[in-house]
Amino acid sequence: MSWPESCSPSPAPPTPDWPAIRRAVSPPGxxxxxxxxxxxxxxxxxxxxxxxxxxxxxxxxxxxxxYELYDLATDPYELHNLLATAKGRERHAGLVTRLNKRMAELSSCQGATCRTSG
Structure with a gap:
């Protein structure tokens, strides 16, 4: 592939047929x-x-x-993302590692095995 081809813009997605979508999801009238x-x-x-x-x-x-991380004990309305700054990401890196590990475990568990933490 030549340079101009790799930098050319992607074609715009087709415009949805909104009237057809409305007819498909709404009852008549x-x-x-x-x-x-x-x-x-x-x-x-x-x-x-x-x-x-x-x-x-x-x-x-x-x-x-x-990424977003909220401490529900101190921020129950989830207004302050603890990972919004580099300092916050560094401070909570260990917690994020544990949460990522748990998410990986949950993605492959089944039934009651999902209820136990690793």
């Missing part, structure tokens, strides 16, 4: 609005104290994902 929301893929784990979320889990490499 329904005049309510239909909203479609595109949410990026994510994985999340909630413990008694923390909520940990990895955004773009399937679309990006681990280094390019976005």
């Amino acid at each position: 329904d005049t309510k609005e239909v909203y479609l929301i595109d949410v990026p893929p994510w994985s999340s784990l909630r413990t008694e104290r923390y909520v940990y979320t990895r955004w773009y889990d399937l679309e990006r490499s681990a280094a390019k994902r976005e």
